[in-house]
Amino acid sequence: MHLVLFFIFGGLCVAGALNLLFQRHPINAALSLIVVMSSLAVLYLLLGAEFLAAAQVIVYSGAIMVLFTFVIMLLNAGREDRTHGSKAAYLVGIPGAAALFATLVYIFLSYRTPLGDAGLGNYLVTTTDLSKVLFRDLLLPFEVTSVLILVAVLGAVVLARKEH
Amino acid sequence: MVPIYYYLILSAILFSIGVGAFLIKRNIISVFMSIELMLNAVNLTFVAFAHHWHQVSGQIFVFFVMVVAAAEAAVGLAIIIAIFRTRATLDVDRIDLMKL
Numbered sequence: 198m199h200l201v202l203f204f205i206f207g208g209l210c211v212a213g214a215l216n217l218l219f220q221r222h223p224i225n226a227a228l229s230l231i232v233v234m235s236s237l238a239v240l241y242l243l244l245g246a247e248f249l250a251a252a253q254v255i256v257y258s259g260a261i262m263v264l265f266t267f268v269i270m271l272l273n274a275g276r277e278d279r280t281h282g283s284k285a286a287y288l289v290g291i292p293g294a295a296a297l298f299a300t301l302v303y304i305f306l307s308y309r310t311p312l313g314d315a316g317l318g319n320y321l322v323t324t325t326d327l328s329k330v331l332f333r334d335l336l337l338p339f340e341v342t343s344v345l346i347l348v349a350v351l352g353a354v355v356l357a358r359k360e361h
Numbered sequence: 362m363v364p365i366y367y368y369l370i371l372s373a374i375l376f377s378i379g380v381g382a383f384l385i386k387r388n389i390i391s392v393f394m395s396i397e398l399m400l401n402a403v404n405l406t407f408v409a410f411a412h413h414w415h416q417v418s419g420q421i422f423v424f425f426v427m428v429v430a431a432a433e434a435a436v437g438l439a440i441i442i443a444i445f446r447t448r449a450t451l452d453v454d455r456i457d458l459m460k461l
Contacts, residue, residue, distance in 0.1 A: 200363050203363045203368075207367075207371045210371065210375060211371070211375070214374070214375050214378040214382075214398060215378060217378070217382055217391075217395070218378055218382045218385070223388050223390045223391050223394075226386075226394055227390075227394060230394050230397065230398060233375070233398065233401065234401060237401055237405060240368070240405060240408075241405075241408050244368070244411075244412045245412055246408050246423075248420070248424075249404075249420055249424065249427075253404075253427070256430075257401070260431060264434055264435065264438055265390065265393075265394060265434070268438045268441060268442065271442070272390075272441070272442065272445050274388060274451050277386070277387045277388040277451075283387055286385050286387075289384060290380075290381050290383075290384030290385045291381060291385070293380065294377045294381035294384070297377050297380055298373055298374065298376075298377035301369075301370075301376070301377070305366045305369040306366065306370075308366070309364060312364065312365040312413060313364070313413065314362040314364050315362070315363050315412050320412050326417055327417060327420060327424070330417050330418070331421060331424070335421060338425070342428045342429070345428070345429070345432050346431070349431075349436050352436050352439065353436055353439040354439075355439075356436065356439035356442070356443050357439040
């Protein structure tokens, strides 16, 4: 059951990411990124991270991607053109990404025995566990991130404002 | 039972696709979206290792990455709007001057 769910949603993730890579229109890329993020939420649930699964849906596929699609529609972004830069990017980008992938897979495969298995439900982090750490041990970083959000909101307003 | 390294390889696939898209895409919004894809891949690694070590701190880290990603998306998209307003293009090859 766990394996079946992993392959369904892992496959959806990879399919969405490949679609993001090959689509030339930004709105299609944004919609496939939403597929990737929602499938990742299911994978978080399989790994016992229930709060993060909810936060993934609300923050990533909800808030952030709505912002992206809104900006794409606002700027009326069309298909991207092939330019001189794209030829060089193909020459460097695809072998570079493939080399990175090969290195990572080699490292993970060489440690596959000590890594072990992930069973469904044998480790569950509830919101209570998470908030105990977050509000007791890490209260100062948590408050600092709220200041960061405030600064980001002010910065976004200042940057996107029309200049007179 | 799913081996942990399946999750790690899945996140490696997503991260490499993100790197490739970051280098190949010419639209500044698509470049920005591939950064988000890479962040998500790293988050999956964090959650997988949190499961492996039975530690909450991995998930706390993902939480902070999400918060910072939200702030980054807001500021980044505002910068993109400002760039589009001054240059009327979203092509990264045409945005190569610091000053107009």
